[in-house]
Amino acid sequence: MNSSSFSSRPSRPRRSVLYVPGGNERAIAKARTLECDAVIFDLEDSVAPDAKVEARETIARLLREPLGHGRETVIRINALSTPWGAADLRAARDLAPDAILIPKVEDPADIADIDDALDRTDAPETLRLWAMIETPKGIMNAGQIARASRTPGGRLDCFVTGTNDIVKETGVAPLPGRPYLSTWLMEIVLAARAYGIEALDGVYNDFRDAEGFAAECAQGRAMGFDGKTLIHPGQIEAANRAFGIDPEKLAEARGIVEAFARAENARAGVISLDGRMVERLHADMAEKLIAKADALAARTSSV
Numbered sequence: 001m002n003s004s005s006f007s008s009r010p011s012r013p014r015r016s017v018l019y020v021p022g023g024n025e026r027a028i029a030k031a032r033t034l035e036c037d038a039v040i041f042d043l044e045d046s047v048a049p050d051a052k053v054e055a056r057e058t059i060a061r062l063l064r065e066p067l068g069h070g071r072e073t074v075i076r077i078n079a080l081s082t083p084w085g086a087a088d089l090r091a092a093r094d095l096a097p098d099a100i101l102i103p104k105v106e107d108p109a110d111i112a113d114i115d116d117a118l119d120r121t122d123a124p125e126t127l128r129l130w131a132m133i134e135t136p137k138g139i140m141n142a143g144q145i146a147r148a149s150r151t152p153g154g155r156l157d158c159f160v161t162g163t164n165d166i167v168k169e170t171g172v173a174p175l176p177g178r179p180y181l182s183t184w185l186m187e188i189v190l191a192a193r194a195y196g197i198e199a200l201d202g203v204y205n206d207f208r209d210a211e212g213f214a215a216e217c218a219q220g221r222a223m224g225f226d227g228k229t230l231i232h233p234g235q236i237e238a239a240n241r242a243f244g245i246d247p248e249k250l251a252e253a254r255g256i257v258e259a260f261a262r263a264e265n266a267r268a269g270v271i272s273l274d275g276r277m278v279e280r281l282h283a284d285m286a287e288k289l290i291a292k293a294d295a296l297a298a299r300t301s302s303v
């Protein structure tokens, strides 16, 4: 398989991925009613050290039922190097979420350690790993981290950008338009694309600023991110719109696929369609878009 091919990436919609603090029972209950594509139940930075054990017990009690309606359930654990990491990993594994999110990944070994620990407990192969890229070393090593995911049985499926930690660790100014962050964000996208995994943009802290949020979503989409991580239910609709599918683009994609399917184009590498040059690589991209639209359509919206 061509590890850099667009079509090798999964087509699950991840337009809107909401963090929910693991200790907040009201927010956990509310998450079941929301139209986001995935929910990250957090045991790391949104939970104070003294509340970590209780938060773990809370999600173990409240997440026995999957979210349903095609939404992915993800649990962010504390790093294995912390006093809570190993017990978080066991608890998360027992809940059988779609993925476990590992914070502050800096090296392929950070993923391999978790993979090995999961293999020792016969965790299902379907359990995926997501990696937070949010430190200088994590950004610099993003390519190697993604590359290591291509090993047989590798579980890594998605990079999640941690802009708050990047700002903290680098001292970069978090200005509107993210001028000093953009290069690093695009390195994360590039590393993900090179090895066929997905990449999610970081959070927008000022959750009452709808205009600023919409602008940052549009920027993230233009950078190539698959979706945005969110901190508040009020951000879901705008993220779904920004990272959703434009009906005109979908119609165009269907036209490209149909054109290449015609008998007269069976051996063509390039065709002319509506006055534009269209290559087989465009057909690959079109198929990916159609698969994403189908996955969205298959999701029931009656949450």
Ligand SMILES: CC(C)(COP(=O)(O)OP(=O)(O)OC[C@H]1O[C@@H](n2cnc3c(N)ncnc32)[C@H](O)[C@@H]1OP(=O)(O)O)[C@@H](O)C(=O)NCCC(=O)NCCSC(=O)C[C@H](O)C(=O)O
Residues within 6 Å of the ligand: 018, 019, 020, 021, 026, 027, 028, 030, 031, 042, 045, 046, 132, 134, 161, 162, 163, 164, 165, 166, 202, 203, 207, 231, 232, 233
């Ligand atoms: C940011 C908040 C603390 C704001 O909370 P609050 O003031 O309570 O908001 P509202 O009163 O507007 O809430 C209205 C209702 O919505 C529910 N709610 C709020 N947030 C969530 C949520 N995230 N998920 C589900 N439900 C939510 C409230 O309970 C209200 O419900 P109801 O009363 O029944 O109507 C709060 O939004 C919050 O805690 N957000 C998540 C914070 C978080 O998880 N942070 C950690 C992840 S961000 C990060 O670490 C990224 C990365 O690592 C990095 O480095 O960048």
Ligand SMILES: [Mg+2]
Residues within 6 Å of the ligand: 045, 132, 134, 162, 164, 165
């Ligand atoms: Mg962080």
